[in-house]
Amino acid sequence: MTAKKEPAGLSLRLVAASRLRAVLSGDNFVALGANDIADSRDRATANRLITMALRRHGQINFIMHALLDKGLPGKSGSFEAVLRLSLAQLVYLPDLGAHSALFLAVEALKRDKKAQHLTGLMNAVLRRAQANSAKYWSLSDDLLIPETFGDTWVDAYGEAAIPAFTDALIAGAPLDLTLKDNDPDLIAALGAVPLMDDSVRVETRDRPVEGLPGYAEGRWWVQDAASALPARLMGLEKGARVLDLCAAPGGKTAQLIKAGYQVTALDADAKRMERLKINLTRLDYEAETVTADAATFAPESGFDGVLLDAPCSATGTFRRHPEVIWHRMASDIAGRVSVQRALLINAFRCLNQGGVLLYCVCSLEPEEGEAQVEWALQHLPDLKLLPIGPDEIGGDLAGAVSPDGLLRTHPGMAPGRQPGGMDGFFVARFGRH
Numbered sequence: 001m002t003a004k005k006e007p008a009g010l011s012l013r014l015v016a017a018s019r020l021r022a023v024l025s026g027d028n029f030v031a032l033g034a035n036d037i038a039d040s041r042d043r044a045t046a047n048r049l050i051t052m053a054l055r056r057h058g059q060i061n062f063i064m065h066a067l068l069d070k071g072l073p074g075k076s077g078s079f080e081a082v083l084r085l086s087l088a089q090l091v092y093l094p095d096l097g098a099h100s101a102l103f104l105a106v107e108a109l110k111r112d113k114k115a116q117h118l119t120g121l122m123n124a125v126l127r128r129a130q131a132n133s134a135k136y137w138s139l140s141d142d143l144l145i146p147e148t149f150g151d152t153w154v155d156a157y158g159e160a161a162i163p164a165f166t167d168a169l170i171a172g173a174p175l176d177l178t179l180k181d182n183d184p185d186l187i188a189a190l191g192a193v194p195l196m197d198d199s200v201r202v203e204t205r206d207r208p209v210e211g212l213p214g215y216a217e218g219r220w221w222v223q224d225a226a227s228a229l230p231a232r233l234m235g236l237e238k239g240a241r242v243l244d245l246c247a248a249p250g251g252k253t254a255q256l257i258k259a260g261y262q263v264t265a266l267d268a269d270a271k272r273m274e275r276l277k278i279n280l281t282r283l284d285y286e287a288e289t290v291t292a293d294a295a296t297f298a299p300e301s302g303f304d305g306v307l308l309d310a311p312c313s314a315t316g317t318f319r320r321h322p323e324v325i326w327h328r329m330a331s332d333i334a335g336r337v338s339v340q341r342a343l344l345i346n347a348f349r350c351l352n353q354g355g356v357l358l359y360c361v362c363s364l365e366p367e368e369g370e371a372q373v374e375w376a377l378q379h380l381p382d383l384k385l386l387p388i389g390p391d392e393i394g395g396d397l398a399g400a401v402s403p404d405g406l407l408r409t410h411p412g413m414a415p416g417r418q419p420g421g422m423d424g425f426f427v428a429r430f431g432r433h
């Protein structure tokens, strides 16, 4: 007897459901790669389903609430993940076909011992969703942002920021690169548009990053346009000794080396440090590397510059990691604020008199940004603010600098007037008396 053939499209959905399930329970989203699904078209479909489910998470919450009269059944294995993927397909990816969404959801549940008793419920819920898909398609985009963040972001960035943020969330992030050298032929070969300084944007690509022109020769590295801003503000002479704290995977380290500094790159995570070393080797760049806790690292001599890219809530990265805004709680932010303070204190200790300290976070939360500057100026009396000038920032982003010289980007901004947004970043520059 020959084994019964699996229905087409089922196995990619099983892999997608398993990845989404991990994200729902707290993992960061990492796109499926060739090791997960060998066929590139299947892999692309699976990644589309997961990213759509994550970007539309808030609206899918609303739909699930409307359709599951008794709420999500307890201890139900992959039920929630399969349901979210199927709703993403039915409502937001109609080109994938409604029939396959219903049929494959039921088939997927049949293969999960913990959920196979729920095939009837899945079928009924998805049929109701299908009947109402036009109504669900036009749900308010305000649902895409959790209330806790929505309120803070309106206060910090104004009412108009929210529609801009939801547009950016739905669109996702294009690929931004930082170039080693601004070669117009390379930019053309990449099909990229210049954004500012050495940042370019690749809007569409037909292959993985490793297959793009110039990757193997180490002519660029992946770095969001916002993430490339802080290191450009160091402003020291070539040859200055610069400490890059929380450096892995090394995007800012590479920029500091490119600027001509003698760089020491430090990170607490040994695996991520290995990744940093591999990245620098590909770029043919050199730095001293240290695996240590940035809160207690005690160098033998001080540095002319310290860049502290502090661990944070990462809410500014929601275009690539939509899950961050659903994972983060107010208590997480408070915990991160105290770690950032400990790191700021030690960053200051590592700095020579007359040196420059850059503090940055990829967070949209004022507690991790502007409020940390107030705290640092109160608690570290030898520290003074070195205001960032609007003319120091290219890409038509002068408006991102506040009157007191703090830099704040957000996903609604258009670097180089290009569509696609940018990460939310906060940068402050200090000097030591």
Ligand SMILES: C[S@@+](CC[C@H](N)C(=O)[O-])C[C@H]1O[C@@H](n2cnc3c(N)ncnc32)[C@H](O)[C@@H]1O
Residues within 6 Å of the ligand: 227, 245, 246, 247, 248, 249, 250, 251, 252, 253, 266, 267, 268, 269, 272, 292, 293, 294, 295, 309, 310, 311
């Ligand atoms: C936002 S990522 C840094 C990105 C990096 N600066 C770049 O531009 O590529 C934050 C990093 O902080 C590191 N980290 C977190 N807590 C740390 C600590 N106490 N000491 C040193 N590194 C830490 C993490 O391992 C992570 O690599």
